[in-house]
Amino acid sequence: MTSARSAARWHWKNPSVIPGFGLTLGFTLAYLTLIILIPLAALAWRSASLGWSDFLRLVLDPRTLAALRISFSTALIAAVVNVVFGVVAAWVLVRYNFPGRRIVDAVVDLPFAIPTAVAGIALTAIYAPNGMIGSLLAPLGIKVAYSPLGIVVALIAIGLPFVVRTVQPVMQEISQEVEEAAASLGASRFQTIFRVILPGLTPAILTGFSLALARGIGEYGSVIFIAGNIPFVSEIAPLLIVIRLEEFDYGAATVIATVMLIISFLMLFLINFIQAWSRRRFGYEQ
Amino acid sequence: MSNERFKNPITESAPVRWALIAAVLAFLALFVLTPLVIVFTEAFSKGWEEYILALQEPDAVKAIRLTLLVAAIAVPANLLFGLAASWAIAKFEFRGKSFLITLIDLPFSVSPVISGLVYVLLFGANSVLGPILKSHGLQIVFAVPGIVLATIFVTFPFVARELIPLMQDQGTGDEEAAISLGANGWQAFWYVTVPNIKWALLYGVLLCNARAMGEFGAVSVVSGHIRGLTNTMPLHVEILYNDYNVVGAFAVASLLALLALLTLVLRTILETRYGSELSAGQKH
Numbered sequence: 001m002t003s004a005r006s007a008a009r010w011h012w013k014n015p016s017v018i019p020g021f022g023l024t025l026g027f028t029l030a031y032l033t034l035i036i037l038i039p040l041a042a043l044a045w046r047s048a049s050l051g052w053s054d055f056l057r058l059v060l061d062p063r064t065l066a067a068l069r070i071s072f073s074t075a076l077i078a079a080v081v082n083v084v085f086g087v088v089a090a091w092v093l094v095r096y097n098f099p100g101r102r103i104v105d106a107v108v109d110l111p112f113a114i115p116t117a118v119a120g121i122a123l124t125a126i127y128a129p130n131g132m133i134g135s136l137l138a139p140l141g142i143k144v145a146y147s148p149l150g151i152v153v154a155l156i157a158i159g160l161p162f163v164v165r166t167v168q169p170v171m172q173e174i175s176q177e178v179e180e181a182a183a184s185l186g187a188s189r190f191q192t193i194f195r196v197i198l199p200g201l202t203p204a205i206l207t208g209f210s211l212a213l214a215r216g217i218g219e220y221g222s223v224i225f226i227a228g229n230i231p232f233v234s235e236i237a238p239l240l241i242v243i244r245l246e247e248f249d250y251g252a253a254t255v256i257a258t259v260m261l262i263i264s265f266l267m268l269f270l271i272n273f274i275q276a277w278s279r280r281r282f283g284y285e286q
Numbered sequence: 287m288s289n290e291r292f293k294n295p296i297t298e299s300a301p302v303r304w305a306l307i308a309a310v311l312a313f314l315a316l317f318v319l320t321p322l323v324i325v326f327t328e329a330f331s332k333g334w335e336e337y338i339l340a341l342q343e344p345d346a347v348k349a350i351r352l353t354l355l356v357a358a359i360a361v362p363a364n365l366l367f368g369l370a371a372s373w374a375i376a377k378f379e380f381r382g383k384s385f386l387i388t389l390i391d392l393p394f395s396v397s398p399v400i401s402g403l404v405y406v407l408l409f410g411a412n413s414v415l416g417p418i419l420k421s422h423g424l425q426i427v428f429a430v431p432g433i434v435l436a437t438i439f440v441t442f443p444f445v446a447r448e449l450i451p452l453m454q455d456q457g458t459g460d461e462e463a464a465i466s467l468g469a470n471g472w473q474a475f476w477y478v479t480v481p482n483i484k485w486a487l488l489y490g491v492l493l494c495n496a497r498a499m500g501e502f503g504a505v506s507v508v509s510g511h512i513r514g515l516t517n518t519m520p521l522h523v524e525i526l527y528n529d530y531n532v533v534g535a536f537a538v539a540s541l542l543a544l545l546a547l548l549t550l551v552l553r554t555i556l557e558t559r560y561g562s563e564l565s566a567g568q569k570h
Binding site (some may be wrong): 012013014016017018019020021023024025027028031032035036037038039040042043046085088089091092095096098102104106107108109110111112113114115116117118119121122123125126132133153156157160176179180183184189192214217218219220221225238239241242245250253254257260261264265267 | 295296297298299303306307309310311313314316317318319320321322324325328366367369370371373374375377378379380381382386389390392393394395396397398399400403404405406407408410412413435438439442458461462465466470471474475493496499500501502503506507520521523524527532535536539542543546547549550551553554558
């Protein structure tokens with residue numbers, strides 16, 4: 001497949017007997033440009049046409065800053081929880097045999113398949129003060145729905161599969177001989193897990209963490225029902241974009257979106273960097 | 287310590303194993319299964335008749351129709367794109383390939399709300415294109431075309447992502463053999479490539495469809511929330527919920543939940559039967 005690029009002349013495509021390169025790549029690029037790149041460019045252009053002083057004024061608006069802070073901090077907490085439970089879930093699914101394992105494996109993907117608005121109203125019904133779990137927590141003084149905690153709960157509920165599905169395939173490739181070697185050299189099981197297995201999984205765990213975090217920052221449907229949406233307390237950045245749009249304040253909506261996108265893209269590049277590094281360092285694919 | 291020498295050195299002790307399994311089951315029950323169960327218990331809280339009536343309500347029927355229409359356009363469009371992109375990327379070596387793959391994944395890291403916003407900025411009333419569209423009597427934003435575009439945006443990578451790693455792993459040998467035996471490009475594609483990728487293709491289409499029918503944030507921004515005209519099922523759920531029509535909201539939500547369950551069941555069947563043909567790693 002990788003025929004050597006031996007020709008001295010620089011060319012951007014290796015020769016092949018298979019036809020259709022021009023047609024398929026042309027269609028791919030045209031479709032990508034029309035659907036994704038031009039609309040995103042419209043956002044960038046709109047943002048750039050504001051000028052620095054307006055851009056900064058809109059970014060530094062206290063309500064915008066509060067919404068960005070709430071989005072990023074709740075997504076961070078939820079991603080950390082998801083890493084802990086996601087790694088344990090992947091381990092249980094890869095290593096242990098127990099009745100119903102296949103079903104549990106399928107259930108992990110449920111948050112991928114269930115529409116966010118459905119998850120949102122269901123979680124609100126459960127965690128509202130008169131709900132199934134909310135009514136148990138209310139006497140303890142814990143308020144989940146209509147508070148920042150509700151945002152975290154919703155983001156935990158949708159973020160788990162990102163960690164499990166990134167870590168699981170890498171875990172499957174770990175050779176148990178390494179663990180036998182560690183054990184035969186006198187390592188306890190605890191030492192083997194924390195000093196032999198987990199370091200090898202770190203890149204995959206970080207990737208899963210970044211994916212869950214990126215999803216959590218941008219999430220809208222599952223959050224807005226449970227959050228209560230109180231400005232400066234539980235109002236997330238994507239909701240503030242919607243509110244600004246409804247006020248026809250396109251400038252503010254554009255600025256919030258631009259700041260969110262810049263941070264998300266930086267994370268995407270970080271993910272790609274981590275993946276490339278993990279392949280070089282450990283030799284297994286993501 | 288008496289049974290020290292019988293201990294398996296590469297697994298945890300039984301109590302630890304069961305504790306971890308229990309923790310995972312409790313976590314999934316709390317965050318994933320309970321919400322699913324609640325959808326159905328709330329939908330049926332006033333009995334079957336109320337449930338059926340809620341689904342026969344005219345606005346609900348229109349929302350279901352619109353959702354089916356949007357998916358019927360968005361899914362084939364992204365299927366065609368997925369096939370073209372995976373053919374170009376998997377069957378040829380060219381510069382900039384990994385950058386192209388990164389661009390294809392881009393919509394996954396864009397908030398759904400922003401996916402909707404970009405189309406409002408591009409086609410909305412005070413955009414550059416807005417006056418031109420208006421003079422031709424075309425409405426994209428706050429109308430069905432905008433909903434379709436936003437849905438295509440958010441479901442853009444699904445089919446391509448399933449196909450690219452698999453086709454890269456399968457290599458070009460089969461197609462080269464077919465062509466050296468006299469097949470043309472279309473024949474190689476239909477009789478050689480498609481049979482090799484059919485289950486992954488179906489899997490990608492299932493995921494794409496589930497997301498297309500369930501998309502909320504992007505569609506919410508471009509729809510304008512016009513009842514009976516630009517409301518898809520998830521948007522209709524929101525309206526009913528905000529109207530305190532709990533049974534109605536959960537009844538429509540239960541249809542979407544059923545779609546999610548059906549997707550997962552089909553996924554599990556596909557993975558059990560054709561696991562090796564679904565993912566990269568093994569050929570055939």
